Each structure stands twice: as structure tokens, then as C-alpha cells.
Amino acid sequence: MSEQQSEKGHHHPRPLSLSALRAKAIEALLVEKGLLASDVIDRIVETYENDVGPLYGAKVVAHAWCDPDYKRRLLRDGTAAIAELGFGGVQGEHMQVVENTPRIHNVVCCTLCSCYPWPVLGLPPVWYKSFEYRARIVREPRAVLQECGLDLPPNVELRVWDSSSELRYLVLPERPPDTEGMSEAELAALVTRDSMIGIAKAGRAKG
Amino acid sequence: MNGIHDMGGMDGFGPVQRETNEPVFHEPWEGRVFAMNISGVGRPPSTIDAGRHGIERLDPARYLASSYYERWLARMEEAIVAGGALSRDEIEAKIKEFSANRDLPVPRREDPAAAEQISLLLRTGNPVTRTILRKPRFAVGDRVMTRNLNPHGHTRLPRYTRGKHGVITAHHGAHVFPDTNAHGLGENPQHLYTVRISARELWGDTAETNECVLIDLWESYLANDSSGTKPPPPRGPAKAKSAKSKASSRSRESSRVQSKSIRKKAR
Secondary structure, three states: OOHHHHHHOOOOOOOOOHHHHHHHHHHHHHHHOOOOOHHHHHHHHHHHHHHOOHHHHHHHHHHHHHOHHHHHHHHHOHHHHHHHOOOOOOOOOEEEEEEOOOOEEEEEEOOOOOOOOHHHHOOOOHHHHOHHHHHHOOOOHHHHHHHOOOOOOOOOEEEEEEOOOOEEEEEEOOOOOOOOOOOHHHHHOOOOHHHHHOOOOOOOOOO | OOOOOOOOOOOOOOOOOOOOOOOOOOOHHHHHHHHHHHHOOOOOOOOHHHHHHHHHOOOHHHHHHOOHHHHHHHHHHHHHHHHOOOOHHHHHHHHHHHHHOOOOOOOOOOOHHHHHHHHHHHHHOOOOEEOOOOOOOOOOOOEEEEOOOOOOOOOOOOHHHOOOEEEEEEEEEEEOOHHHHOOOOOOOOEEEEEEEEEHHHHHOOOOOOOEEEEEEEEHHHEEEOOOOOOOOOOOOHHHHHOOHHHHHHHHHHHHHOOOOOOOOOOO
């Protein structure tokens, strides 16, 4: 949906914010000068609104739960193993997958900006980009996880990954108990976005 | 630069608030701004590092008062104006035009070939690994000290990790060096390592003993740890006691003291 449609149409009856006006003005001027192709912009928006998202990451995780060889490859070379399933691209050029176990819990952040593995998780949610998360997760991760509803036993080692380079991190959550007979597709439905960032366990509340 | 963007370890922001069923973009303009940024339209060719630095250089008060995509919009406008494609006056005049007539549509220009090309680019990405002749200075298991660097320009060495003892846990080959690449001074690829720094080392003796930060750091951010013996995990008085449970209850106590949230835009 392009912006003018949304204004003229019935989706957003309220007046445009200053930012919306400014964005609209810049887009219009760039088009008028022949510097911007509208369908390029449409294509990018559609890609991340309708296509690339956490369902891709969930497929990777579920496949790793079902195929020990794949899991080994995934932990050794995340980028290549994720590409086996057809996923990859911008902001996932150098993927690292870190495994949660009963003794070790991993959680991912980016304190300097909001680096996030787009090809497997889509664009980051607001909380991941928030000052609150970026400031606190490296300093008091247990308190932050607790607020998110995840109480880690004190004996579990907590590893916080601060994405300072172009490496992008995906958490491989633990497979939930009592899921032995489930198909890969059923398992993928248990893998939430939040469990792949590390603020939740798979199979619980939705991300 | 020691900017407002370097937030790791800051106090005062309050609890993390999550939205249920969050849309990818909250308003259509956010998607347009995101896409215009990604496609690089209207600007001279740039790097991801220069783009990040553009956001870091926003006025700190503005940075804090802006949502994520407002920062992207501000960064994009700065770059477009600096590159000469549009002038401020043009932009302001166009804003007036649109605010006077809400029904005025954004004109369209189609370029299907370019749309296909951008899809391909999104799928392939821009790897930043490079081959260099220099051998890595560090190996997995080496104890290192992060350097106390305070450049005025772009860096990916956050303040909270400077001057700390750590251990190399992985070597990732050579990656483009953001500190020069952001300023058009070349890629200067360097070996990149993951460094493990214990929470005690970062935050002192009240931190948990079984927590750590793992962060990716370039070789020039690191020095040999000359202090010798046993730096990373617990140091200081608490080490002698090695009272894990005491430490964790103390820390839980302190985390209960929640500072009040500075109310500002949530996104």
C-alpha cells in the first residue's frame, strides 16, 4: 500500500504527522527529479512486510531440532546452513547461531544501534530498538529477562551477545519438552521470534 | 565518538515495554523511509558504516526525542541535502504544498528492472569479509585487554567495554574496519574476534558471577593482556569468598530498585 492511498483512502483518517509529511515531500521530490523509482521502494517495503520474517528463522530452528547433522552445520557455519534452506541476504551476510542448553542461555542485543538478523527474523520489533533494552540488557540481563517473563534459574550461565560487527546472531532455543512426535512444521509453529532473540523460551508466549 | 547512541549500561530508561501483535511498520511513512534508506536513493554511494555514523551525529536531544524511523529520516535528509540532490528550501516548500493539500498524491516513476535488481540485492547482501595477508595477532583462548580508545569519529568499541580484560572465543577472519570506512578513509580490513568479558569485569563486584558479554572487536581495539595470571572472571574482594549465591541475591536486590522511566516516545 503506498502512502497516498492510505491518506486518500480510509485507513488513516487522521492528519499526517510532521515526519510523514517530510517523508512524503522527500519521496515526491526524488521522483520528480528522476532519482527514485517508486516500485523499488514498494518492493523493499513489501519484502519486509509480507515476506522476510521470523517464520524463516523458525524453519531453521525446527529443522535443526529434527536433524542433528543440520544442527552441527548450523552451529559451525550459520550463513551456509541457513542458505541451505534458501534464506540469506542483507543484514544476514555473516550469521552466527548460538545454542541454548539447560546450563547456558544466550540473548542477543545491539547497544550501539539495533543490528538484527533480518533474513531470518525480519525487521526488529520496537522493544529491541528501544533505549531501555539497549541500555539494560548488557548490565542487568536477568532483570530484563524477568520483566519479559523469563525466570532463569540462578545456576544457568547467561551470555549476552552485543552485535557490534556485521556478524548477526540467532539463538537456537531449546526444543520444548513433550514434542517428540511433532512434525517439523508443527515444531516451527512453537518457535517464536522472542525465543530466537533469547528473551523467551520456545513454545511459550507468542513473540 | 562518545555519543548518545552508545547506550550500553546506562541507567534511567525504565522497563522494556513490548507490544503484542506489533506491525512491521506502524505508519506507512516508516516503510517508505526504511526503503529509501536501504535503496540509497538521492545520495552519493555510501557505506553502512557512514550511515550509522550519520545517526550517531544527530543532536543528542533530538536522538532521544525521536523514534527509530524518525532518526532514519533525519539521517537520510542530512545525506541527501549534503549530497546536493535536494535543498532544504525545496523540501520545506514541498512540505507546505502537501500540508496545504492533503489529497495531493506522491508522483510515481516506475523502473521494473531496478525493482528486480533490488530484490536480488536484498537476497545476496553485502558481505564485509576480506582476504588480508597479515596473520591474526590473537588466537582463541588468548587473554586480551580492550584498549581505552576515544575517537571523535565512528567506532564500534562501546564505552562500557573499553579497558577491560577478556578472552578471545572466536576469530572470524578479516572484516572491513568501520572506524575508517565510515569516514571514506578506506575499508582497511582487520581481523575480527569475539571477546568474552565477564559481568564482574564490566560492572564490578556486585555483578553476577555467571554472566558475561560477548562482543565482536577488531584487532586494533585489542592489546595483549599483560597483567598475566587470572583476569577475566571474578576479581576484587568477592573473588576470595566465591559466594555465588550471595552475589546473585545481592544483585537481584539491586535490580528490584527500578528507576523511573523517562517518558518519551516508545518507538
